Amino acid sequence: MLDHSGPGRDPRSFTLPESGQLPATGDVWEPYxxxxxxxxxxxxxxxxxxxxxxxxxxxxxxRSYGNDLLR
Structure with missing residues (x-):
């Protein structure tokens, strides 16, 4: 159970570091x-x-799977 009585974290201040990229290649055999x-x-x-x-x-x-892996 979550305790909401204390000072919580502000989700607006939470950021993840960049860990990679998923560029489109334009190649039909390797689109991303x-x-x-x-x-x-x-x-x-x-x-x-x-x-x-x-x-x-x-x-x-x-593309969807690649973005999931980046998360």
Missing amino acids: RLLDRHGLRVEPVAVYFKDLLAADTPATTL
């Missing part, structure tokens, strides 16, 4: 590329994305 904080491709995710594409998964799903 997950990059780490150093700008390097995250290879396990690249392999996973290729597997999803082979299963006829839409590129929008890859």
